[in-house]
Amino acid sequence: MEIILAAPRGFCAGVNMAVTSLDLAIQYFGTPIYVYHEIVHNQYVVKTFQAKGAVFVDELSEVPEGATVLFSAHGVSPEIREVARTRKLFAIDATCPLVTKVHLEAIKYAKEGYTIILIGHEGHDEVIGTMGEAPEAIVLVEDEAGVEQLNFPANGKLAYLTQTTLSVDDATRIILALRERFPWVESPPKEDICYATQNRQEAVRLLSQEAEIVLVIGSQNSSNSQRLRELGREQGKDAFLIDGVEDIDRNWFKGSDRVLLTAGASAPESVVQETVEWLVREFNATVREHAVKEENVHFPLPKPLRQLVKDGSLVE
Structure with missing residues (x-):
């Protein structure tokens, strides 16, 4: 077996900012820290933060008045911001820019x-x-x-x-x-689909031509991860979306396959490496990383956390 390890893959700048924000908030404010909706759509990330004391809620009524709440990378409506103000919550906005x-x-x-x-x-x-x-x-x-x-x-x-x-x-x-x-319909000055989504899709489109199987690491409720699996299938490949090695079925593989391995924008690199190690151990696979594009995008932390880091209250 040969593993073609796609790059770019995994965390985008927005996810990295949101995850770092929650880590720092836990460090500074202690637990419980409340998070409105999943911080990102990845079960591994969510469970890791739950173990650290983060409490994920679907309604702000579940958050005690005056508590700290972090808005997820997916953004919230003005109505939610108003509810947070009414309940005197200290809101940290980790919405992707x-x-x-x-x-x-x-x-x-x-x-x-x-x-x-x-x-x-x-x-x-x-x-x-x-x-x-x-x-x-x-x-x-x-x-x-x-x-x-x-x-x-x-x-x-x-x-x-x-x-x-x-x-x-x-x-x-x-x-x-x-x-x-509607020929007169207007478009935004710059397209809305994010750079990371496009780059990961481009990598699958190009590299799947060299593979028989496409393995995408990401959760079922991750939109961009689902798109990668769909794209693999559109290329005529067997494509599977997994949270981690526990979801792998050995029957997917013949043992001599070329497997394109990638990860959605909310999937951690640690899970990618666990999957690589499993395939190497189980099928004596070799690994070849193939980068189709470089990414050097970074987003600043939310203002409250930037100020704390600047003051020396937190060490990044």
Whole structure:
């Protein structure tokens, strides 16, 4: 067996910032630290922080008044921020700056009287937060069939935005369908799908040509990880999404396969290495890392934590 280890893979800058923020918050404020929704969509990360004393909640009513709460990387709506203020919570906002960009675009378009078509997955934390910025102005579309059901006047102001973790190919198809039906629809100055999502998809698209099997490390509720598995299958490969080695079925492999191994943007490198070690041990696999692009993106910590680090209260 040969393992083709894709790069880039794993943590993006937004996930790294959010995870570091929660680590530092636990260090400074002690536990319990409350987190609104999963800090990132990865079960390994969530369980690791639960063991450290983080409490993940789906409603702010579960957080005691005056406590510290950290908003996850996926962002929250203005309504949630207001509830946090009402309950006198000390809120640390670990929203990915690329998600914040989409929020700001939604606010801008709504103020200018546009109807906004948001391309994304219903119920995803990021979509809920973005729609909360201007619920009266945003219509959600999940696929090309949804585009066919839209009706807007020809003189209406129309713009589209996208969830940051979509499949680039899927988003492109939906955008083309939108432009065909509504040629006057406006787009954001810079596309919304994040650099890391695009880079990981590009790596799978290119490197899967050399493999028989695509193994993606990530959780089932991770949108960008699901897209990587789907992309592998679209390339005609056997593709599987796993949280870790405990999810691997030996019957997937013949023993002489070339396996493309990658990880979604919220999956830790430690789990990648555990998977590599398992495949090497079980199948005497060799490992070849193949980088298709370099990533050197870093996002600053949320303001409260930046100040603490600056004051010397915390050591990064």
